[in-house]
Amino acid sequence: MDAVVRKLLRESGETFAEEAGIPLKDQPAALFKLLVMANLLSARISSDIALAAARELFEAGGGTPRGMAKLTWQERVDALGRGHYVRYDESTATRLGDMAEMVQDKYKGDLRKLAIEAGRDPHKAAELLQEFPGIGPTGVDIFCREAQAMWPWLRPYVDSQVKKGAERVGLPTDAGKLASKVPEKDLARLSAALVRVARDKKLADTVKA
Template sequence: MDTVVKKLLHESGETFAEEAGIPLKDQPGALFKLLVLANLLSARISSDIALSAARELFEAGGGTARGMSRLTWQERVDALGRGHYVRYDESTASRLGDMAEMVQEKYGGDLRRLAIEAERDPEKAAALLKEFPGIGPTGVDIFCREAQAIWPWLRPYVDDQVKKGAERVGLPTDADELASKVPDKDLARLTSALVRVARDKKLADAVKAA
């Protein structure tokens, strides 16, 4: 493993899901939380605020599709407010409620069924994910980038943000070549780190100076 990759994993290799307190497991609760996080991170808002809002929603009981549905619209707004997700709080509260209802109605509250319906095909999974309110191409990238830690059939998931980060620190932008730099279990961590350097030139410069 080369020096740049080691430094990325050591200093910035926590996945966004882990940072939000989401255990990356192939379980209904963890997958729903990841979908919520992808929804929140899709907005033009800082990742720190999105992560804080996610933690507040989960603390309020919105960590499962059923739990999110049981929260009132105002309770969702209030949780988003406590996380300082105030610019989009009302529209996001509505979207999250609609999304939770859809997860229950279409997948019985269990997003592992989405993987089955997609026949474990990344393109089919992307199309199904886009059916959820608030999940567009950016949300799909966020979800799949993180979910590749638990769904091996998504690997290697390397989107444009990851490629931008890789280019900044002198790593290959080809998905297979980049994935070869780390064990499979660390690919989601590496892609998360590369998203961070894509957004933070100072961090990229510090990694290159290693």
């Protein structure tokens, strides 16, 4: 393993899901929490705030589709506010409620059914994910980058942010070549580290040092 890759994994290799307290398990609650996180991170807001808001929503009972739908709109707004997710709190509270209802109605609360409906095809999965309110191409990238830890059929999922980070620290931007740098189980961790590097030039310089 390259020295740069080892340093990336050691210093910045915590997935965003893990930072938000979401277990990377192929289970309904974990996958729904990942979808919530992708929704929150899609906005033009710092990842620290988005992840804090996710933790507040889960703490309030919004960690499952049923739980999120049972929260009142005001309870969702209040949870987002406690995470300082204030700029987009009202519209996001509405979207999260609608998203939870859709997960229940279309997938019976279990996003593993989305994988089956997509035929385990990444392009089809991206189309289905974008049917959820608040999930666009950015949200798809966030979800799939992390979900590849649970869904091997997504690997290697290397989006533009990951490529930008790879370029910054002198790693290959080709998905296959980049994926070959780590065991498959660590690809989501490497991706998360490279996204952080893409956003933080100082971190990139530290990794290269």
